[in-house]
Amino acid sequence: MTDARLRYGRASLALSFLVQGVAFALLVTRIPAIQDRYGISDGLLPAFLAAVPVLAGVASVATEKLVARVRPGVVLRWAQPVVMLALLGVGAGSEMWHVALALGVFGLAVGALDASMNMMGVSLQRAYGRSIMLGFHAAYSLGGIAGASMAWAGAHWDLSLLVSYLPAVAVLLPAALIGSRWYTEGTAGDGVTAVGGAQGASVPFRLLMPLCLVMAFAYIGDSTVSNWSAKYLQDVLGSSEQLATVPYNVYMVTTLLGRAVGDLGVRRFGAVAVVRGGSVLAAAGFAVVAVSPGAWWGMLGFTLLGLGLCVIVPQTFAAAGRMFPGASDVAVARLNVFNYVGFLVGSPLVGALGDAWSYRGAMLVPMVLVLATLVYARSFGAEPARYGGGHERARAADVG
Secondary structure: OHHHHHHHHHHHHHHHHHHHHHHHHHHOOOOHHHHHHHHOOOOHHHHHHHHHHHHHHHHHHHHHHOOOOHHHHHHHHHHHHHHHHHHHHHHHHHHHHHHHHHHHHHHHHHHHHHHHHHHHHHHHHHHHOOOOOHHHHHHHHHHHHHHHHHHHHHHHOOOHHHHHHHHHHHHHHHHHHHHHHHHOOOOHHHOOOOOOOOOOOOOHHHHHHHHHHHHHHHHHHHHHHHHHHHHHHHHOOOOOOOHHHHHHHHHHHHHHHHHHHHHHHHHHOOOHHHHHHHHHHHHHHHHHHHHOOOOOHHHHHHHHHHHOOHHHHHHHHHHHHHHHOOOOHHHHHHHHHHEEEEEEHHHHHHHHHHHHHHHHOOOHHHHHHHHHHHHHHHHHHHOOOOOOOOOOOOOOOOOO
């Protein structure tokens, strides 16, 4: 595989991550406007929001089967436009069933998209022979910041959902389709088969389980920040309503910065050290948030959280690729399900503990879960697993 082909493939995949970041941010940051447009009650809203990650998890499992027949790049090429069109459908509808259908399609397409993007990222990293996964997720963070900024502009100028979404879809959908021409994946020589990543090789769940737990813990932490940072700053730390919007933006910016330089850290110190450092830093962030005497200390805690959590998820996908080089697509698809598990568990867990106990105390739960990543940190440097009792052990790709 030529260097030019790898560079083009890397750039086109980074674009897909960025487009996905924009689309997801445009959806989640306009939830109040979606609720108002369709008259969704406060009691019904959680069901709508939960349906998206549930359907995404189903689609991620289905993608594992699909890539046994077609390349992940084919799945991504068609899933991304569906995500964008479903987003447009959320803004264009007028009846309850319209938004239910649009969100259902969005969830299914997102599951296939997330799984196939990370499959391709793992494959490209193997072809490069060094850590590049954090760079892809940095592109996603950049897209999230751009999408949140577009959503803020739409809310500020009191634009309809359709008017807010249409420019982004009109620009990014064709850009993603054009970019998909240069999608590049690993070949059989990189340790995967031409289609599907050696689907005949098994992925024992007991070996993948530590990474699944780490993925869930990381997304419990992430969903805590995205869903509760504004309420925590305003209700617990006494900030103004305007200041309460700042922590999530700070978190997203620090996530982008951490991922932008994270690959350099992995190459210099190794994945295990970077994940351990990120876990400790994220736990320190939750601790600072829990004991903060005021809003500015709280924002310092959320800043530390962004810098710590940002490295864990990309390295979890990369570790699955190293552990199962002959079945990386299968491993990534199964691991991706725990992305949605963490997202589903995190927000209700913190809310229930906050109501029953205290929101300061509730912040200690994701802190402990993130610290538990230290127990499983060795999995990030594991050698490739044995398959079917055979004696072949591929050399672990040293991306550290």
